[in-house]
Amino acid sequence: MAIAKMLKVTAFGHNSVLNQVVDMLQRAGVIEVATVDMEELGLTAVTPNGSQVNSVEERIADAQFVTQFLGRFREADVAFGAFVSEKIHLTHDEYENLQVDESFAAVRRECTHISDRLGAIERDRNRLEHLLHELEPWSDLRLQISQWQCTEHVTLFTGTVPLSHSAQIRQYLRDTCELVTVAEVGSDQRREAWVVMVHDSCVHDVRTTLALTEFQEVAFPDLADYPAEEIADARQRMHDLAAEREGLEKRARELAAEHYEHVFALVQSELSQRDALQVHGQLNATERTFVLTGWVPERDKGHLIEALADVGSDVDLTFQEPEPDDAVPVQLSNPRVLQPFEVLTDLYGRPRYGELDPTPLMAGFFFLFFGMALGDVGYGVMLAVAAVLIKRKLDVAPGVKRFMDLLLLGGIASIAVGVATRSYFALSAEALPAFLRYEPLIDPLPDLLLLLGVSIALGVVHVSLGVLTSAYTAIRQGRWIDAVSEDISVVVFIVAVIVGVVVPGLLAPMLIFAFAEVLLLKGRVLDPFFGMAKWTSLLLVPLRGFLGAYNMIGIGSDFLSYTRLAALGLASLMVGDAMNRLAELASSIPVAGLLAAALILVVGHTFNVVINVLGAFVHPTRLQYVEFFSKFYEAGGRSFAPFAPRTERLVLHPRAAGEEEGGVGS
Numbered sequence: 290m291a292i293a294k295m296l297k298v299t300a301f302g303h304n305s306v307l308n309q310v311v312d313m314l315q316r317a318g319v320i321e322v323a324t325v326d327m328e329e330l331g332l333t334a335v336t337p338n339g340s341q342v343n344s345v346e347e348r349i350a351d352a353q354f355v356t357q358f359l360g361r362f363r364e365a366d367v368a369f370g371a372f373v374s375e376k377i378h379l380t381h382d383e384y385e386n387l388q389v390d391e392s393f394a395a396v397r398r399e400c401t402h403i404s405d406r407l408g409a410i411e412r413d414r415n416r417l418e419h420l421l422h423e424l425e426p427w428s429d430l431r432l433q434i435s436q437w438q439c440t441e442h443v444t445l446f447t448g449t450v451p452l453s454h455s456a457q458i459r460q461y462l463r464d465t466c467e468l469v470t471v472a473e474v475g476s477d478q479r480r481e482a483w484v485v486m487v488h489d490s491c492v493h494d495v496r497t498t499l500a501l502t503e504f505q506e507v508a509f510p511d512l513a514d515y516p517a518e519e520i521a522d523a524r525q526r527m528h529d530l531a532a533e534r535e536g537l538e539k540r541a542r543e544l545a546a547e548h549y550e551h552v553f554a555l556v557q558s559e560l561s562q563r564d565a566l567q568v569h570g571q572l573n574a575t576e577r578t579f580v581l582t583g584w585v586p587e588r589d590k591g592h593l594i595e596a597l598a599d600v601g602s603d604v605d606l607t608f609q610e611p612e613p614d615d616a617v618p619v620q621l622s623n624p625r626v627l628q629p630f631e632v633l634t635d636l637y638g639r640p641r642y643g644e645l646d647p648t649p650l651m652a653g654f655f656f657l658f659f660g661m662a663l664g665d666v667g668y669g670v671m672l673a674v675a676a677v678l679i680k681r682k683l684d685v686a687p688g689v690k691r692f693m694d695l696l697l698l699g700g701i702a703s704i705a706v707g708v709a710t711r712s713y714f715a716l717s718a719e720a721l722p723a724f725l726r727y728e729p730l731i732d733p734l735p736d737l738l739l740l741l742g743v744s745i746a747l748g749v750v751h752v753s754l755g756v757l758t759s760a761y762t763a764i765r766q767g768r769w770i771d772a773v774s775e776d777i778s779v780v781v782f783i784v785a786v787i788v789g790v791v792v793p794g795l796l797a798p799m800l801i802f803a804f805a806e807v808l809l810l811k812g813r814v815l816d817p818f819f820g821m822a823k824w825t826s827l828l829l830v831p832l833r834g835f836l837g838a839y840n841m842i843g844i845g846s847d848f849l850s851y852t853r854l855a856a857l858g859l860a861s862l863m864v865g866d867a868m869n870r871l872a873e874l875a876s877s878i879p880v881a882g883l884l885a886a887a888l889i890l891v892v893g894h895t896f897n898v899v900i901n902v903l904g905a906f907v908h909p910t911r912l913q914y915v916e917f918f919s920k921f922y923e924a925g926g927r928s929f930a931p932f933a934p935r936t937e938r939l940v941l942h943p944r945a946a947g948e949e950e951g952g953v954g955s
Contacts, residue, residue: 297583320584349563377940429474447482557934629697664706664858667707671700672700706858710729756780758921763775807838873886
């Protein structure tokens with residue numbers, strides 16, 4: 290069964306065991322708790338303890354801060370740690386004993402201190418960098434900044450002007466007032482530093498003139514020494530800050546190495562406690578009893594009963610089938626070989642409960658399409674080996690492992706197609722060993738038209754299966770007239786056209802028959818005979834029929850979309866062949882020729898695999914979503930989300946040494 294059967298479970302219990310039941314349900318991890326309004330039955334929603342909620346929220350915020358801070362200084366212990374989410378291993382007992390204690394509080398305080406100090410250092414560094422930038426043009430001035438003062442009749446102010454406009458601005462000042470002098474005391478690459486001295490009688494005019502130019506007044510009210518000494522002092526302070534920052538970061542790395550895994554797991558534990566408190570808010574209760582409603586897969590029914598065995602006398606469980614109006618969550622249940630293809634279904638959207646899971650229908654076609662798009666034994670082996678190594682050697686998440694399983698199957702498909710087309714790293718027949726010089730089923734370049742024909746034929750089968758699946762769904766829902774008029778008519782049209790093309794002399798009559806049945810069935814001529822429409826609706830048969838016949842053009846364009854499979858396979862082959870030819874040319878270079886050829890082969894074929902694996906995934910996926918799913922499938926289902934401990938990036942191992950090795954994680 291592609292979709293696991295769900296049961297609605299209702300638990301009635303005494304309030305004295307409420308917290309114990311919630312804890313047991315979370316440990317079992319097989320029930321999704323639902324929110325149900327039972328006011329009409331005299332029950333009221335349970336209100337979670339506000340102080341407990343606030344307390345756990347504060348603990349979560351503290352633990353998340355420490356995790357994020359230490360994560361900046363965390364050095365991964367696994368290969369490719371920058372690209373792969375590292376797993377944290379611990380036992381169930383260790384996970385359940387996690388708590389915010391004095392040890393964590395001490396780590397949080399130290400992290401807070403380091404974080405605050407690093408922030409202050411960064412602010413001071415930015416301020417000093419700005420100060421050095423401002424002081425640079427004044428470095429040659431041998432006058433203490435504290436002496437940059439006005440006299441009784443002379444006003445002094447300092448500033449900078451662009452080097453390119455220095456002479457022009459100076460002329461403006463002369464034209465404005467004769468009682469002004471400018472001392473150019475230094476410059477950097479763009480600015481020139483000025484000390485402007487002006488008689489008090491001209492101050493207003495001079496300032497007005499400078500305001501109309503690019504003169505920028507500069508003052509250093511907090512400084513007193515010579516500019517050069519202040520620059521040296523600022524640089525020394527920056528050096529001291531850098532040394533302090535290095536020491537703080539070293540300590541942060543030590544804390545990360547010692548505490549990061551524990552604190553990350555603590556975050557998950559605290560989130561689990563918050564989930565438990567939120568579940569309380571989904572319950573209904575009277576003065577002495579509570580009612581909990583949820584969903585459980587039928588196969589886990591026994592596990593749920595066993596999990597509550599210790600409180601069996603205080604809790605009554607009732608199981609019943611879902612009702613038509615229930616929003617039932619969906620859990621896919623496919624054979625192991627098909628589970629990797631569930632990745633594609635989830636990307637599009639899960640089916641609604643009770644509807645058809647498209648995964649089994651899609652799997653074989655995606656496998657074949659991927660193989661055709663990559664289409665080389667060597668490339669398939671490279672992809673399969675890479676997928677196995679990533680899955681087994683790197684501590685990746687279950688979702689990544691499922692995707693690696695999908696790529697592994699894609700590699701196997703590529704090997705199969707490569708054997709059929711005699712493609713081994715795109716080598717020519719002459720370059721292959723004698724035992725590989727067999728006659729291929731299809732030689733892509735000489736048999737290009739045959740390859741295109743096979744691609745289109747696969748498209749015909751794929752699209753027809755989608756249409757037939759739509760008909761099956763309609764018939765199962767009791768809409769068999771819709772199935773005949775909308776779907777079976779399309780299949781009959783396709784079959785008639787194929788017969789007309791294949792059998793000599795039947796093309797014209799088959800085309801006439803095909804269009805006639807489409808005009809009638811798409812025109813809904815059967816509806817009045819079965820009481821589904823008034824007889825006057827027959828007047829609209831020609832209009833609806835011609836519109837349906839016109840839409841058949843879209844079916845033809847769907848078939849042509851599958852030629853992209855041949856195009857992708859040829860692209861992979863031709864790029865690989867180009868790399869082989871380049872390597873052959875490079876090998877003739879004296880001394881370094883063999884090394885250059887080897888480098889071209891390794892880099893070139895690796896690049897070709899990476900690029901074509903992307904195409905081999907994207908384009909067959911598009912064919913599934915656009916050409917196949919559009920014929921019968923509408924997503925909209927909600928994934929089953931059991932109430933369970935949070936285990937993001939955690940792997941929980943059994944409590945007892947005698948238990949079977951394993952764990953759960955995400």
